[in-house]
Amino acid sequence: MQCSRKADYAKMVLFRADGLTPSQIAQKLNCSSKRVSRWLARFRKKGIKSLGIAFTDENEPEIESTRKTTKHKTSSRITMRRIAEKANVSTMTVSRVFNNHPHVRSQLRVRILKIAKEAGYRPDPELSKLMLHLRKQKESRFQGIICSLEAQQWGAEDDDYFRPLVTGAKEQAEALGFGWQTSSLEEFLNNPKHFSRMWYNRGVEGILLPPASYQTRDQALPLHSYWDRFSVVAATYSIPYPTFHRVVPNHFKNINLVCQKLTEQGYQRIGLVIPESLDQRGHHHFSGGFAAFHLSTSKAMIPPFLYDKIGDASKLRRWLELKKPDALIVSSGKIAQNIIQQLKSFKSARTAIAAIALPGKGAGIDELPKEIGAKSIELIASMIVHRNTGLPTHPTVLMIEGIWNNKPAILSPSFRER
Secondary structure: OOHHHHHHHHHHHHHHHOOOOHHHHHHHHOOOHHHHHHHHHHHHHHHHHHHOEEEOOOOOEEEOOOOOOOOOOOOOOOOHHHHHHHHOOOHHHHHHHHOOOOOOOHHHHHHHHHHHHHHOOOOOHHHHHHHHHHHHHOOOOOOOEEEEEEOOOOOHHHHHHHHHHHHHHHHHHHHOOOEEEEEEHHHHHHOHHHHHHHHHHOOEEEEEEOOOOOOOOOOOOOOOHHHOOOEEEEOOOOOOOOOOEEEEEOHHHHHHHHHHHHHHOOOOOEEEEEEHHHHHHOOOHHHHHHHHHHHHHOOOOOOOEEEOOOOOHHHHHHHHHHHOOOEEEEEEHHHHHHHHHHOOOOOOOOOEEEEEEOOOOOOEEEOOHHHHHHHHHHHHHHHHHOOOOOOOOOOOEEEEOOEEEOOOOEEOOOOOOO
């Protein structure tokens, strides 16, 4: 059997894994369907050995020729084994370098990568795909674990967002075959070295960082090698540093959508009332989306009211008297109720209130926290499979667009509904 034939047999397995029938595979490879069925049956019976693939390391198989040789191999393909021979190291060390393993000396890493580049090493995408498929299908007694690093002290205003997010994350982790556990964020901050070692010894492979509580919000986590062994994703902007990969709501699109829906309902003077810290934490996507809507529609924009504490009702009253909005956008349904309580005695034209996040009984945006939790776990699982651990060189942000909750806007008791 020639190496080219072995590559064809590997492709048969891949095509079958993608759902193609034997006749479809035969058409793609220009061979008989009987031959495809025969080799697929052989693969099911004997596994990877039936393809003649020898495992040279934990990452890449090497297809060897059946032609017997004494001193030299006939294949001219540059493999990890050849790079290891040139670098005078083990094949496992080369594999660890290519997989960005944290426990490889930086000088050795640079030297091996240089040798690989000079030799013209290129991984075989078909074989890499095959190995990834086999790893996913391989049964193992060990179950990887994803740990949710949660703050103990949760403010009541965050519970309606936090709980669905963690629930979605846990359900997705279990659906993908991972174990699930939680750890205290406060305790980790007190002794990160201990927790990092404990997680590793217990088989934790991924770390989820859900939104922080009011007490721990905007607090930087330790920047150290504690993260090197784990695939980490933050499902929040409330943990500003270090910069991990993130899955968060698309605040820019969401507030644009609120403005659009309120305008369609006939409101002309829309005001934005949110905490200044929230806008800063969200990289000004709230105020930016608000401004972008008015610029795109050529509507006159009321400057946003960004507050430190919602308890200072006098400033809000003065702003309302001056700007006279007929609709307000606030950060949550709970804040909307708070504003209504403070403005019971305030006499003004009718004013509607819509919320950016989880409006409850009123109008606004459902940010889909359960979906955000599930997407965070999907990203962690992908990182675990591809061995992407530690702090990312180029952090990415996956934004989830919310949906409009088509309910009547909340109105203050003293205001008439439209």
